[in-house]
Amino acid sequence: MKKHISITILIILAWAGSAQSQSNITVTRNEAQVDFPQSVTFQLELADASDVAEVNLIYEVDRVSCLEANTAVPIELDGNEAEWTWEMVRSGNPPPGATLRWAWQITDRSGNVTTTPEQSHTFVDDRFAWQTVSAPNIRLHWYEGDEVGQVLLDAAVAGLDQLQNEMGITLDSEVQLFIYEESADMRDAVLYIQDWAGGVAFGNYNIILIGVPPRIAESWGVPTVRHELAHLVIGQFGRSCVGGSRPTWLNEGLAVYAEGEPSETVQSDIANGIEDNSFEPVRSLNGAFSAHGPEAGIAYSQSYSVVKFLLETYGQEQMQSLLLTLAAGEGYDEALEAVYGFNVDGLEQAWRQSLNLPAREIPPTPTAVSAQAIPTIEPFGLPESVPTEPAAAATAVPPTTTTNPAGGICNLTVFPLLLVGFGLVVRRRK
CATH class of the missing domain: 3.40.30.160 (Collagenase ColT, N-terminal domain)
Incomplete structure (x- = not known):
């Protein structure tokens, strides 16, 4: 079983209570709980979800890629809350030093979309004093x-x-x-x-x-x-x-x-x-x-x-x-x-x-290597x-x-x- 490092990131948004949207959607909590290197659990809480039709989590990790790397995950609301866990045991984990970015897209019943400001977290192996x-x-x-x-x-x-x-x-x-x-x-x-x-x-x-x-x-x-x-x-x-x-x-x-x-x-x-x-x-x-x-x-x-x-x-x-x-x-x-x-x-x-x-x-027809x-x-x-240091003794034989x-x-x-x-x-x- 791998050891892992638990970190909780609590982001109390400065703009909570004043999210800019025609539907007056207010975010009261936006958290990412990082259990590195096992998982990341994203959590969202709204002041009032009665007018919400759809919630999507958009996340990505900064890296070089030839394709769009962000992922959109539709999340079912449970009352006023939404939660989704990225299980890294299914995909492999990004390394320490990599930066995770995420935002939520919230669509009301009239089709208006509120996108939260992008948040970020750099994965850290905090077992050590780097x-x-x-x-x-x-x-x-x-x-x-x-x-x-x-x-x-x-x-x-x-x-x-x-x-x-x-x-x-x-x-x-x-x-x-x-x-x-x-x-x-x-x-x-x-x-x-x-x-x-x-x-x-x-x-x-x-x-x-x-x-x-x-x-x-x-x-x-x-x-x-x-x-x-x-x-x-x-x-x-x-x-x-x-x-x-x-x-x-x-x-x-x-x-x-x-x-x-x-x-x-x-x-x-x-x-x-x-x-x-x-x-x-x-x-x-x-x-x-x-x-x-x-x-x-x-x-x-x-x-x-x-x-x-x-x-x-x-x-x-x-x-x-x-x-x-x-x-x-x-x-x-x-x-x-x-x-x-x-x-x-x-x-x-x-x-x-x-x-x-x-x-x-050289053979006349070389074999191709794919x-x-x-x-x-x-x-x-x-x-x-790497040899173990020999005991300090006059008869010690140098290690091979x-x-x-x-x-x-x-x-x-x-x-x-x-x-x-x-x-x-x-x-x-x-």
Whole structure:
């Protein structure tokens, strides 16, 4: 059973008793009781409902959408009162930081409509005493560790600077990050999230939640914040309502590139791939990465290498053009042909040549890979297998770091779940 947070919002309207309507409808109470993340109960009370023919609740949550997102719910009056509950267990819940807006439309028997002023509430996980640091277009909230907030904000700013300077991509709307001390605390704020998830990115809300224990804020938190923020920023740049998507190697390669200097793991993967000539065909990285940890991690490193080749060889303007061409709905091969003059196979041959690797034998008819669905919520994995500090003893043996059993799997798949889609994103520990 999920823990949840109970909040009651009582709005005593200043204009109660003087609602502007030809039918003299007077609102005496307008409440929203928020039991986050389980439900919101909207309540309306009128001074006199004898002339009321119809009551509708209009509500929406601020987010990026290609369609009108507000919902109109007809409510039956019970005397002078109307009440309706939004059960989030049916739809999934918006994240902390998201803003709910609502108003009531009241129609009298003559057809006159009174619409109450719009009210709003920002969902809050009030179990914790949040602190906030900010930079242009970034707000980062945390509650544990004196230095955690500034360390991770600096990481986010550095990631944005790299995206702008090396890719020419800027953030066009504010992003919020909520840093929990433990992943379990983060999971209690989100319905329908996997038990292993260490964080979740709500792309349509521009909100990221991550569990970052303060002791690994530098080693794990910094690259993870930069990586996941890059997904949101690049997603904003190439946001599309026509169904366009990016191949996984491009999506993840750009995010790893945004982490900054490649980790020792990434460098080792690339060096081993060159030495053994063991890289996978780039076309095989168009879709989901392997479910096996080591193979998935190598796919990340290879994707980084391919993206680095494109940026350093052809520059940021053509990378921007590729992202926008894909967003317009072009296929992966067609987009690459239009921007660079080669398809996925031609890209592979050019990239391999830059690494002094022999050309790969390409089948005459490449297998098409269909575009993946774009998930609404992307949970990503825990900083697993961080060793326990050894006891202070002369004979203590240094702990052995093991790998995250879930590996490094971003966008592995999409699980349809009621109105919410989940795409796995597991960040392997550096």
